[in-house]
Amino acid sequence: MARKNVKFSLFKYTMLMFVAIFVLYPVYYMITLSLRSQASLWSNPTLLPASDSSLENYRAAFASVEFTTSLKNSVIVCSSATILALVFGVMAAYSLTILKFRGRDTMGRVIIIAFLTPGALLFIPFAVIMANLNLSNSLKGLVLVYLSFMVPLATYLLLGFFRSLPPELEEAARIDGANRLQALWFVLVPLIAPGLISVAIITFTGAYNELLYSLVINVSPSVRTVPVAILNLSVADEVPWGRTMAYSSVAAIPIMVLYFLGQRFVVEGLQTGSVKG
Amino acid sequence: MATVSETSTPAVKVKKSRRRGGIFDPTSILGYFMMLPAMVVLILFFAYPLGFEIYSSLTDMTLGNDAKFIGFDNYGSLLADPEFLTAAKNSFVYVTAVQLGKFVLGLGIAILLHQKLVARGFWRAVVLVPYAMPGFVAYLVWKLFYNPDVGSLNIILTKIGLIDAPIAFLGDRDWAMPAVIFATIWRGFPFWAIMFLAALQAVPKELYEAAAVDGANAWQRFKNISLPGIRPVVLVVFLISTINTINSFEAIWLTTAGGPSDATVILPIFAYRGLTSFNIGQSAAAALSLVPVALIFTYFILKRMKKDQ
Numbered sequence: 216m217a218r219k220n221v222k223f224s225l226f227k228y229t230m231l232m233f234v235a236i237f238v239l240y241p242v243y244y245m246i247t248l249s250l251r252s253q254a255s256l257w258s259n260p261t262l263l264p265a266s267d268s269s270l271e272n273y274r275a276a277f278a279s280v281e282f283t284t285s286l287k288n289s290v291i292v293c294s295s296a297t298i299l300a301l302v303f304g305v306m307a308a309y310s311l312t313i314l315k316f317r318g319r320d321t322m323g324r325v326i327i328i329a330f331l332t333p334g335a336l337l338f339i340p341f342a343v344i345m346a347n348l349n350l351s352n353s354l355k356g357l358v359l360v361y362l363s364f365m366v367p368l369a370t371y372l373l374l375g376f377f378r379s380l381p382p383e384l385e386e387a388a389r390i391d392g393a394n395r396l397q398a399l400w401f402v403l404v405p406l407i408a409p410g411l412i413s414v415a416i417i418t419f420t421g422a423y424n425e426l427l428y429s430l431v432i433n434v435s436p437s438v439r440t441v442p443v444a445i446l447n448l449s450v451a452d453e454v455p456w457g458r459t460m461a462y463s464s465v466a467a468i469p470i471m472v473l474y475f476l477g478q479r480f481v482v483e484g485l486q487t488g489s490v491k492g
Numbered sequence: 493m494a495t496v497s498e499t500s501t502p503a504v505k506v507k508k509s510r511r512r513g514g515i516f517d518p519t520s521i522l523g524y525f526m527m528l529p530a531m532v533v534l535i536l537f538f539a540y541p542l543g544f545e546i547y548s549s550l551t552d553m554t555l556g557n558d559a560k561f562i563g564f565d566n567y568g569s570l571l572a573d574p575e576f577l578t579a580a581k582n583s584f585v586y587v588t589a590v591q592l593g594k595f596v597l598g599l600g601i602a603i604l605l606h607q608k609l610v611a612r613g614f615w616r617a618v619v620l621v622p623y624a625m626p627g628f629v630a631y632l633v634w635k636l637f638y639n640p641d642v643g644s645l646n647i648i649l650t651k652i653g654l655i656d657a658p659i660a661f662l663g664d665r666d667w668a669m670p671a672v673i674f675a676t677i678w679r680g681f682p683f684w685a686i687m688f689l690a691a692l693q694a695v696p697k698e699l700y701e702a703a704a705v706d707g708a709n710a711w712q713r714f715k716n717i718s719l720p721g722i723r724p725v726v727l728v729v730f731l732i733s734t735i736n737t738i739n740s741f742e743a744i745w746l747t748t749a750g751g752p753s754d755a756t757v758i759l760p761i762f763a764y765r766g767l768t769s770f771n772i773g774q775s776a777a778a779a780l781s782l783v784p785v786a787l788i789f790t791y792f793i794l795k796r797m798k799k800d801q
Contacts, residue, residue: 227607231615234601238621241633241678244644248636256642307530316520322527324794329538331732331790333739335760336783339767339776340541340548343555363537366530395522424626426742427760431767442628446746456636467629474624478617485683486690 245467249273249460256456272461281436282462285444292354292440293422296361300418301411303362304369309399311370312377313385323374330367334427337363342431352435360428365418372417375487376410377403413484416477420470441466549776559773566777576778578754579762586673586744586758587737593677594733595726598684603718605685606692616689623682631746634675638662638747662748665755672756676743680733687729688722695721727796731789738785 248256250268259265276282310316311323341360342351350356380403388398404411426442433439439447445462448455474481514520549566551559570576605616622630637643638661646658661671699717708716741760744750750757750765757765759782766775 227604227609230604231609234604235615235618237678238618241630241637242621242625244637245629245633260642260647262644262647303529303533306526310523310526314519314523314526316523317515319523322531325534326530327794328790329534331735331786331793332538332542333735333760333782333786335739335741335763336779336786337538337541337545339763339772339779340545341537342767343548343553343772344541344544346555359537362533363541366533367538370530395519420624420626424628424742426628426745427764431764442626442742445628445632454636456639456642459632460636463629463632467626470626471621471624474620475617478620482616482620482686482690485686 242471245460245464248456249464251457253455253457272457273465275458276461276465281439281447282444282465284437285439285441286465288354288438289423289441292357292361293419296358296365296422297415297419299358299362300365300369301415303366304373304414305404305411307366307370308373308377309403311374313382313399313403314395326367326370329363330371332364334364334425338427338431341428345432351432352438353433354438357429357433357438357440360432361422361425365422368421369414369418372414372484372487373407373410376407376414376484379487380406409480409483410487412477413480413487416473416481417484420474423470545776545780548773549780551773553772553776555770555772562773566774569774570777570781575754575757576762576781579757579759579778580781582669582754582756583738583758585669586676586756587734589670589673590676590680590737591730591734593673594681594684595730597677597681599688601681601685602688602692605689616686619685620682622679623686625679627679627742628746630679631675631743634671634678635662635747638671663752665752668748668752668755672744672747675747676737676740679743680737683733684729687725691722691725692718724796728793731793731796735786735789738782 247264247268249272250270251265252267252269252271255265255267259267307322307326311319311326341363345351345356345360348356350359384402384406385398388402389395393401423440424442425440426446429440429443430446433443436444436447445459445466448459448462515524548559550561550563552562552565553559601619605612605619609615637645640646640658640660640663643661645661646655649655650658659667661667695717700713703713703717739760740758741764744756744758744761745764748756750761759778763775763779766772766778
C-alpha cells in the first residue's frame with residue numbers, strides 16, 4: 216500500500232513538472248529572446264540564454280516615443296473604461312438582484328445577450344460610426360467602444376457576487392434605518408469588495424489585451440494602444456524578434472504580476488460568474 | 493418619529509406594489525435609475541451598431557460613398573464566394589478542435605490539481621500563467637516558436653533528429669491550422685482547468701467516502717460522482733469559451749493572418765479583410781453570419797440560468 220502511494224506521488228509530480236514546462240516555456244522563451252539582437256538569433260541558434268545577451272532591446276523600447284506613448288494610451292483608456300464599467304456594473308447588478316421592478320428580467324436578458332455577443336460582430340459598424348462622429352483616432356472614442364463589452368462583462372460577473380449575498384442583509388440594513396442607497400453603499404458594496412477587485416482585474420486586462428477594435432478605430436500613432444504598437448514594429452513580413460519580445464515583455468510582465476498578486480480574486484471572480492451566474 | 497413612519501410605511505407599500513409591479517413606485521424608479529447608465533451604453537454602443545450593421549449589410553455601402561439598398565445581394569454573393577465558404581469551414585474546424593483540446597487538457601489538469609498536493613496554490617498559479625499572459629503577446633511568442641529560421645521548435649526537432657530540414661509550420665498548408673489550434677489551446681485551457689477544479693472541489697467529500705465504503709473503485713467514483721458534479725460547470729464554461737473562440741481574431745491575425753492562401757482564414761479574419769478593402773456592406777454581411785451561432789449559444793445559456801434560479 217505504501218509503495219503504491221509513493222509510486223502515485225512520483226507520477227503526480229512528474230505530470231506536474233511536464234505541465235509546468237509546457238506552461239512556462241513560452242515565458243522563458245519570450246524573456247531570453249528579448250535579450251538578443253536580430254543578427255545573433257541567426258548566427259547562434261540556441262535554446263539556452265545566449266552569451267551575447269544584452270538589455271539593448273529594452274533600452275530601445277523605452278527610448279521609443281511611439282512605444283512609451285502607446286503604454287500611456289493603454290493605461291489611460293483601460294483605467295477610465297474599467298472605472299466606468301465598475302460603477303455602471305455595480306448599479307446594474309444591484310438593481311437586477313436586489314430590486315424588483317417591471318422589465319427587470321428583460322433588462323437582465325439584454326445584458327447577458329450583450330455579454331455573449333462576439334466582438335468580431337461589431338467592429339465594422341464601430342469603424343464607420345466612430346469615423347462619422349469624429350471619434351476615431353481618439354482615446355475617448357476607444358473608451359466608449361470598450362464600454363460596449365466591458366459593462367456587460369462587469370455586470371455579469373458582479374451579478375454572481377450580489378447573488379451570493381444573503382437577501383435578508385439588505386432588508387436588515389433598511390430596518391435599521393438606512394435607505395436603499397445607504398444600504399448599497401455601506402453594507403453591500405463593502406461585502407463584495409473582493410468581487411470588485413476581481414472584476415476590476417478581469418475587465419482591465421480584457422481591455423488591455425483587446426486588439427481588433429483598437430486596430431480598426433485608432434490608426435494614427437499618437438493614439439495607438441500597446442498591442443497595435445507592437446504589431447507595427449514589423450514591417451511587411453520582417454519581424455525584429457528581439458525587439459518585439461522586449462516590447463512584449465514590458466507589456467506582459469506587469470499584467471502577469473497583477474494576475475499573480477490578485478490570483479485569489481481572479482479565480483473567485485471567474486468561478487462566481489460562471490458557476491453561480 | 494417621522495423617520496420611523498417613513499421607513500415603515502414604504503416597506504409595506506413596496507411589498508404591495510411588488511405584486512402589482514407598478515412602474516412608478518419608488519423601487520421601480522430606483523431600479524430604472526440604476527439601470528440607466530448600463531442601458532444607455534448598450535443602446536448607443538450595442539443596439540445601434542448592431543442595427544447599423546444589419547442596415548449596411550443590405551446596401552452596397554463602401555467607405556465615403558452613399559449607400560444604395562440592394563436587399564439580400566450581399567448574402568447571396570457571400571454564399572457564392574469560395575473564400576467565405578472556406579472561412580466558414582475553417583471556423584468550424586478551428587473552434588471544434590480548440591474546444592476539444594481545452595476540454596481534455598483542462599479536465600486532466602484539474603484532476604491532477606485536485607489530488608493531494610504539496611503547495612497546491614503554487615501549482616494552480618503556474619497553470620494560470622497562459623491565461624495571465626496577454627493574448628497578443630502569447631500569439632507573437634508562438635509565432636516565433638514556430639519560425640523556420642530562428643524558432644526553437646525547429647531547433648529542438650532538428651537536435652533530437654526528428655526532422656532533417658526546418659519546417660515552416662505557419663507557412664505550410666498542412667501544418668498551419670494544427671499549429672494555430674495548438675497555440676490557442678495553450679492560451680485558453682487554464683480557464684477550463686480552474687473551473688473544473690472549482691467544480692471538483694465543490695463535490696462533497698462524504699460522497700466519495702460513502703462510495704468507497706460501498707466498494708466503488710476509483711473509476712466508478714469518478715464516473716458516478718465527479719462527472720455528474722461538474723456537468724453544470726462544463727456546460728456554462730463550454731458556452732462562454734466557445735463564443736470567445738469563435739471571436740478569436742488575434743490568435744489567427746498575429747500568427748498567420750489567415751494564410752497560407754486562406755488555409756487558416758476564419759470568419760472574423762474574412763470580415764476584417766473586407767473592411768480593409770472598404771467593402772462595408774459585404775463584410776457586414778459576413779460578420780452577421782456569426783449571429784445564428786451566437787443566438788443558439790445565448791438561448792442555451794439563458795435557459796440554463798433560468799433553471800439555476
